[in-house]
Amino acid sequence: MGKLSIDQLRERVRGAVVTPDDESYDEARKVNNAMIDRKPAAVVRCANAGDVMATVDFARENGLDLAVRGGGHSVPGFGTCDDGVVADLSAMRGVRVDASARTARAEGGATWGDFNAATYAFGLATTGGIISTTGIGGLTLGGGIGYLARGLGLSCDNLISADVVTADGRLVVASEEENADLFWALRGGGGNFGAVTSFEYRLSPVKDIYGGPMLFELKDAATVLRSFADHIAGAPEELGGFPAFQIAPPLPFIPADRHGEPFALIVACWSGPLDEGERALRAFHDFAPVVAEHVGPMPYPALNAAFDALVPPGLQHYWKANFVSELTDEVIDAHLRYAPGLPAVNSTVHIYPINGACHRVAPDATAFAYRDASFATVIAGMWPDPATNEAGTAWVRDYYEATSAHSEEGGYINFMAGDDQDRIRANYKGNYDRLVAVKRAYDPGNLFHLNQNIRP
Numbered sequence: 214m215g216k217l218s219i220d221q222l223r224e225r226v227r228g229a230v231v232t233p234d235d236e237s238y239d240e241a242r243k244v245n246n247a248m249i250d251r252k253p254a255a256v257v258r259c260a261n262a263g264d265v266m267a268t269v270d271f272a273r274e275n276g277l278d279l280a281v282r283g284g285g286h287s288v289p290g291f292g293t294c295d296d297g298v299v300a301d302l303s304a305m306r307g308v309r310v311d312a313s314a315r316t317a318r319a320e321g322g323a324t325w326g327d328f329n330a331a332t333y334a335f336g337l338a339t340t341g342g343i344i345s346t347t348g349i350g351g352l353t354l355g356g357g358i359g360y361l362a363r364g365l366g367l368s369c370d371n372l373i374s375a376d377v378v379t380a381d382g383r384l385v386v387a388s389e390e391e392n393a394d395l396f397w398a399l400r401g402g403g404g405n406f407g408a409v410t411s412f413e414y415r416l417s418p419v420k421d422i423y424g425g426p427m428l429f430e431l432k433d434a435a436t437v438l439r440s441f442a443d444h445i446a447g448a449p450e451e452l453g454g455f456p457a458f459q460i461a462p463p464l465p466f467i468p469a470d471r472h473g474e475p476f477a478l479i480v481a482c483w484s485g486p487l488d489e490g491e492r493a494l495r496a497f498h499d500f501a502p503v504v505a506e507h508v509g510p511m512p513y514p515a516l517n518a519a520f521d522a523l524v525p526p527g528l529q530h531y532w533k534a535n536f537v538s539e540l541t542d543e544v545i546d547a548h549l550r551y552a553p554g555l556p557a558v559n560s561t562v563h564i565y566p567i568n569g570a571c572h573r574v575a576p577d578a579t580a581f582a583y584r585d586a587s588f589a590t591v592i593a594g595m596w597p598d599p600a601t602n603e604a605g606t607a608w609v610r611d612y613y614e615a616t617s618a619h620s621e622e623g624g625y626i627n628f629m630a631g632d633d634q635d636r637i638r639a640n641y642k643g644n645y646d647r648l649v650a651v652k653r654a655y656d657p658g659n660l661f662h663l664n665q666n667i668r669p
């Protein structure tokens with residue numbers, strides 16, 4: 214068979230194939246990060262796995278770049294490309310829960326909002342991201358850090374199987390039993406190995422949680438960070454959450470005269486018995502005086518959506534990340550130097566604990582290698598005005614440089630920038646060579662290269 218033309222592709226797929234002449238092209242080529250302005254030759258709004266297979270064939274046969282888009286949240290803009298083809302899975306977002314088996318199967322373009330809404334009805338959940346609009350696809354394939362990780366492990370640790378369209382256009386199942394090498398690589402290796410049309414997850418009993426944000430004065434930030442690190446290492450694993458830095462948004466629970474000021478935060482999530490929540494969070498109140506808080510019982514999906522308004526689509530994004538094995542005084546000093554300069558209310562710095570169930574998985578049991586890290590830090594620069602891109606980016610870079618001197622070489626791939634490709638090997642440590650071997654087996658031509666790329 215010869216190469217597929219765009220018209221043949223249109224005949225073969227159920228979803229729309231959007232090209233530059235179409236009215237919806239500008240909408241179709243957009244991703245979450247407005248700094249990314251790429252012009253693909255075609256965006257295929259995939260309706261099903263067959264559409265994904267056809268799109269993969271089309272890209273490969275025509276020698277075009279292929280971008281795979283789930284939730285579109287990749288900060289480096291891996292969900293789009295110039296002149297190539299985008300397999301856009303964002304219309305594929307169905308979630309089916311098997312409550313008795315405590316599993317859920319979600320299509321590759323679902324968001325955590327879709328997922329949590331579906332599982333909440335059954336009092337079940339799994340580890341997902343902290344913003345409801347992030348895709349389960351990119352997040353899970355990179356590892357997946359969130360409120361429930363201390364108790365349930367990373368998102369990828371809860372993956373049971375995946376339906377994957379590989380570079381040759383076949384749909385294969387990856388699980389412990391089938392294509393086990395591919396399954397291993399999918400759990401942390403990112404979008405390198407294929408387009409996942411469906412993810413099957415293990416669920417655990419989580420329904421309503423007790424939590425929310427607590428604001429502390431910046432002058433108390435060092436104490437808060439040190440106390441948090443001491444406390445969280447031994448706290449019950451139902452206690453999730455993370456310290457952060459954030460400019461106070463104009464919300465009613467924050468005194469009006471403090472709006473616009475930077476604060477240290479703890480965002481807490483107790484997923485144990487609700488009536489124990491207040492007690493579980495009491496230790497945080499002992500770290501330092503709390504300036505303002507919005508803490509209480511709420512549905513888990515409500516906490517998952519609580520910060521969505523701070524990160525609407527269309528902001529400018531530049532992020533950097535690293536792991537630390539210890540929150541040393543040097544790292545804390547670096548935070549204290551740069552956090553007060555947060556460039557906008559949308560920007561934030563999160564310091565996610567990696568311990569509990571995340572540490573019980575061996576470093577070589579999945580592709581996610583940093584099982585000995587104690588925190589994953591992300592310096593998430595986000596602002597609305599492109600005119601401030603240079604200053605905002607410089608703040609992220611300087612902050613990152615200051616902390617990286619006292620951090621591990623690798624960072625969490627889902628928080629890393631487009632200019633971090635030289636850190637990929639470091640990120641995977643002892644797993645890198647095995648990832649290359651799996652890449653050679655499933656994608657020797659590196660069709661799936663628009664990601665934190667593991668070269669075959």
Ligand SMILES: Cc1cc2nc3c(=O)[nH]c(=O)nc-3n(C[C@H](O)[C@H](O)[C@H](O)COP(=O)(O)OP(=O)(O)OC[C@H]3O[C@@H](n4cnc5c(N)ncnc54)[C@H](O)[C@@H]3O)c2cc1C
Pocket residue numbers: 245280281282283284285286287288290291292302321322341342343344346347348349350351352353354355356357358359403404407408409410524627628663664665
């Ligand atoms: C506002 C915001 C909040 C975030 N919060 C968290 C958080 O709490 N925890 C966390 O761990 N990370 C978080 N992240 C980072 C997030 O994990 C990555 O940005 C991730 O890539 C997003 O996945 P996506 O599907 O939305 O992105 P996309 O841009 O659609 O995809 C990103 C990458 O994943 C691959 N990909 C996506 N879907 C598939 C699929 N179905 N099959 C194969 N490859 C696929 C793509 O090829 C691409 O390389 C956040 C990001 C943002 C912008």
